[in-house]
Amino acid sequence: MTFRRIDSDIEKRIKANPKYHELVARRARLSWGLVIPLCLLYLGYQLAVVWAPGVLGAPIAEGMVTTIGIPVVFVIIGVLMAATGVYVWRANTCYDRLIAEIIEDLHS
């Protein structure tokens, strides 16, 4: 069975379902919990380039050419990949199950 549209009855039933509120809360917590630190990390890096080029430009060890800024680039890219991985893993295991249950509850 499918619904023609979300009418006020279905809207009320979904809003009354605690699983819906759990879904919204969990998703918001994870999304903003990841997006805000990542934005701060990136803007922080941009500002470090302006304010502390000497720190990023210091050699990683005495006598080496490679600077601290290079591993920083690798770490940032690694963190970004890891964050997308965490989100997709949580979404696949948790949100999709909750969404299926919410729709199931509508049919019962």
Add this chain to the structure above:
Amino acid sequence: MRRRFFLSVMALAVMAAPVPALASGAITAGGARGETNPIAITMFLAIVALTLLITWWAAKRTRSASDFYAAGNRITGWQNGMAIAGDFMSAASFLGISAAIYMRGYDGLLFLIGSVMVWPVILFLIAERLRNLGTYTFADVCAQRLKRAPMRTMSACGTLAVVALYMIAQMVGAGALIEILFGLDYSYAVIMVGVLMTVYVSFGGMIATTWVQITKAILLFIGGVVLAGLVMVHVGFSFETLFSHAAANYPGGTSVMVPGGMMKDPISAISMGLAFLFGPAGLPHILIRFFTVPDARAARKSVLYATGIISIFQIAILILGFGALALIAADPAYLTASGQLIGGQNMASVHLAHAVGGNLFLGFISAVAFATILAVVAGLTLSAASTVAHDLYANVFRHGTASERQIMRVAKITPLVIGIIAILLGILFKGQNVAFMAVLAFSVAASINFPILFLAMYWRGLTTRGAVIGGFAGLATAAVLVVLSKVVWVDVIGFSQAIFPYSYPTLFSMLAAFSCAWLFSVTDRSERAAKDRAGFDVQYIRSQIGDITR
């Protein structure tokens, strides 16, 4: 010259588009037209034949409007991930960012991090909701609860503005690049690009556009990674050796490894950061990709794959940039008498391919660089055709009364019109400094499309009035500030001092868009505003659990 070139590279590197900004002044700076390389031409013809084959195959499968706009939602997460990565792994990053590293060392890496940064943001905030709420264009989302005609008109303006700016920048860059790579005359090159993109989109719609993009993404990814691998073989797989060789050939020595010079003040740094963070999230040809997959789950997966592919590719670019310094910067075979790279500094990766892989690899890389341009202009053309047919024609002009046949006809004729305009503009702007268009396209995307889409999805209080005024405020601010900044005021018009001192207007234009949208929404007491706010709950439920009516 160096400075002007760098500005173009900067502009071009921020773009997902291939070689947009390359002010042709810069690209032809190296001198004469390139010699014709028979291997490059053979490979290039093979790629064109393959893409036409794909288009022919796709044309047979393009029957409904849904096929044309959204490939019938039959693209899988993995395929869409490749296509998104393809939209982003452009000649701009392949040639532009590696050239920026070649010229400026560490500062070039800022573009590299920026190109990866946006994907988590798109994933966490936009991808799933966009898929749940929209059908063919991002205007579907903006017009869900807000008034249809003004919202669709505004979204279409945002889309067409971005596409036009991108397209001009690209046509000019493409013509100049092809002239060097294949020895083909500029005007013929522009006409060829225009004709091919029209054929892909008009006949094959989203199915052809997506598969051309996937094919190119695979070729470019393989080319970039193999090239980086060959460089690493040369330096014995040691980054320290790579960097020390690079420093030995860099005019400033080990300062090649130190940031600085490019970013002098925090406002520029933040403004550029915002352009990278939110610009791609407002690019219409990226946003329509999310409608090609069946559901939110696949949308989410496609960003995961795209992020992985783009990240690996960007690390390859890092190796290419420093590798070019290490291996070819001191080799007279690749330099003009004045010490510039032959064909312009943008050719760093292309020359590097010759240095480590010989003529065969050079031919492959040149052909792939060209394929990359074709694939991205096709995506742009499709997003423009979608907004014209779906938003303007079907919804604003015909108020939803047009038949599918009529809509399809408009959708298929629009690419032809766009192709003709693009060719004319490409020829008209030949030799012009179009660096500013790249910066502007990106800033416009971050200042109209992104704020309105974001607020429509997340903020109950947004009203039609607030959205329209906010969107146009963002557009106007971005346009005016770019004109007053160095790229137009000094480099194009010729004044000695820029009025707006920063390279990116994003900090100010995004602020203008968000604050106007807020102010004109909260003060909106109209009947329409009450309706706009009342529609939020149903829209929010749908954005969370998907369209249960499907």
